[in-house]
Amino acid sequence: QQSEYQEVLTFAISLAQQGGEVIRQAFDGQGLALNARVKADNPSDLVTAVDEYVETLVFGKIKERFPTHCLIGEETASGQPWKLTTDPTWIVDPVDGTTNFAQGFPFVAISIAFAVDRELVVGVVYNPILDELYSACQGHGAWLNQTRRLPLPSGVPKPLPPLSQCLFGFEHGSDRTHSVLSSRLGSLARLLEKTENGGAQVRGMRCVGSGALDMCLVARGSLDLYWEIGSHLWDIAAGTVIVREAGGMVVNGQGAFANPQAGIPKEPVDELAFDLMGRKYLAIRAAGSDPSADPTLGRTSMRQLASD
Ligand code: IPD
Structure with a gap:
């Protein structure tokens, strides 16, 4: 059965892949310079030029495709008042694991979610360094690289151990x-x-x-x-x-x-x-x-x- 959010899921995956490619190239030293700096409100927290670029890229593409949808993103929302309303809303962390990214530790991801009526219905998390894409749409299971259903058979035994x-x-x-x-x-x-x-x-x-x-x-x-x-x-x-x-x-x-x-x-x-x-x-x-x-x-x- 097709989900009513299938179009959104497919689009979110493509956004994660496009943003992920920018992240991967920068991680490999072939794309944008990171220009990592500490955040003004917290010197233990880093932001890079890639975080900002990817958020702008992703937001631009969402605005083109779904001009009425609301946007919440780490780089624009951090330190500002923001609100999740009942309107269709995209919630984006362009680079989750920014310290890893700046240090060359390969656990870095772009995270894109979609909520309607304040309910989270679509989620995509892509680690472009290890090329692992996790995606889910409400009622349709969670998947690794769109082919392997989660949890994987190698995961914890069922039921959970003590x-x-x-x-x-x-x-x-x-x-x-x-x-x-x-x-x-x-x-x-x-x-x-x-x-x-x-x-x-x-x-x-x-x-x-x-x-x-x-x-x-x-x-x-x-x-x-x-x-x-x-x-x-x-x-x-x-x-x-x-x-x-x-x-x-x-x-x-x-x-x-x-x-x-x-x-x-x-x-x-x-x-x-x-x-x-x-x-x-x-x-x-x-x-x-x-x-x-x-x-x-x-x-x-x-x-x-x-x-x-
Ligand atoms: C951070 C990472 C980190 C967690 C922080 C997050 P960022 O995200 O997920 O592991 O401890 O709470 O804010 O700043 O790298 O996008």
Whole structure:
């Protein structure tokens, strides 16, 4: 059955491929110069000329094809007030993993999502360096390179193993404030630390430097879950459709499903966890926007959920 969003999905894939080609050439030193610089509002966060060029390119093509659609993009929205309305809206992160891009670490992606009535319906995440394209359209599954259904057979066994056997993805984000970091790293340390029975709460942790790709790794079945505090809508919008269509789940800091109706358009989405096969592994953000307010909350939830 053809999806009503098939045209949008095909177009989003072609945008990701065109933007991806610019990224790949620049990564290989053959195209645009990166001209990486730190962002004015956060010196731990990088932006490059390629981020800006690709966002302009993609927005220009969307405006040509769908002149009435709304646009939200990392480079134009960062630091500005923005709002996800009920109108058809494209949500673009032109280069997710900008630090990786600037450092030559091959986990870099362009992320393009489409929402209608504040519902995310199409998501495409393309890593042009490794030539891996993840795509999904609501109700039609998630795919790798348009041919391999996600999760892949090599992914985690079904149902999910207990937390102690899980591979846990995380990103430390770009807020390097001492209090935020110590709380965040404290949570990670507790998950890695030996427990009374000698094992750790999680089997291992991975950080690839791109939230969009972390989500695709969950959809693929390579990571059991991914947790981050402080993601923005453009980091996770496309990945959300891909995770859900692969049978996973996306939750926000309140434990609610992180979809537009449940408040995903609010930025930042403070904390997310993804569950591949329907069991509830939640990493719950500490109350309020200050993650140091209750550093034990995530651990407690993990514990409770692990013993379900
Ligand atoms: C960032 C990356 C990073 C994550 C940050 C994101 P950007 O996106 O996904 O891994 O920790 O939260 O903002 O800035 O490279 O597009």
